Amino acid sequence: MLNNKKGIIFGVANDHSIAWGIAKKLSEKGAEIAITYQNDIFLKRVKPLASKINSTFLIECDFNKADSIEKTFNIIKTKWGKIDFIIHAVAFSDKNDLNGRYIDTSKENFLNSLNISCFSLTKIAKLSQPILNNGASILTLSFYGSKKVIPNYNVMGVAKAALEASVKYLSVDLGSNNIRINAISAGPMRTLAGAAIANAREVYKYTEENSSLNRSVLLEEIGNSALYFVSDLSLAVTGEIHYVDCGFNIIGIPKKKL
Structure with a gap:
């Protein structure tokens, strides 16, 4: 399905990462993948x-550094020329602001969270234009905290809300070049990012008990949805926020609460 397709994945941190689940699935279907890492600590992971997906194309990319994304695409251009897809799976916030009240968020962390978690997608979309093939696909990751408290x-809820709005506006800007951009809003996962949120275990348990399917989503299932968005199966789909959360987002009042 993805034979002769090349792409880059930003955000693989470990084997629990949603980005890793996506990387495995795309590789299984024939894609050649470049993977970024933030620094030497992450490189070890x-x-x-x-190596498990036969990828030897690893690029250091730190979103905290102004020119890092541009350098990454220059490296891609030199080695591959053009690519067919980009997976944006990077988000960050100081964990001290992910415990307690939103109103207490510091200005510094607010700006940094929005820069790394949201604006980076817009920057990637702009800087990647010269190396994207006709019909290319960009995919990012969101979460239900963008819609409800x-x-x-x-602050991550605010960042994800801005990210989803960015997807819609970018879809218009990119559409004239026949490039798609979409987002997957996955259910809670036991990822490195998720672990930074206070009371994360209670959130996992609640969503498992109250989703339509009464379980949590699996990495492989998110990978399957990503495959759809990256492949030619979704050539007419752009600007969408696609939920992969076992139906949790459609629930108003759970039956068990009545």
Whole structure:
């Protein structure tokens, strides 16, 4: 399905990462993948994973550094020329602001969270234009905390709301070049990012008990949805926020609460 397709994945941190679940699925279907890592600490985790999908194209990319994304795409251009997809799976916030009240968020962390978790997608979309093939796909990751209040998600909920709005506006800007952009809003996962949120275990348990399917989503299932968005099966789909959460987002009042 993805034979002769090349792409880059931003955000693989470990084998629990949603980005890793996506990388495995795309690789299984024939894609050639480049993977970024933030620094040498993350490289030690990412390199063994990359070898599992026969990827030797690893690029250091730190969203905290102004020119890091541009350098990444220059490296891609030199080695591959053009690519067919980009997976944006990077988010960050100081964990001290993911515990307690949103109103107490510091200005510094607010700006940093929005920069890394949201604006980075817009920057990637712009800087990647020269190396994207006709019909290319960009995919990012969101969470239900963008729509409704999730305890302790705080500034990340605001960042994800901005991210989803960005997807819609970018879909218009990119559409004239026949490039798609969409987002997957996955259910709570036991990821490195999720672990930073206070009372995360209670959130996992609640969503498992109250989703339509009464369970949590699996990495492989998110990978399957990503495959759809990256492949030619979704050529007419752009600007969408696609829920992969076992139906949790459609619940108003759970039956068990009545």
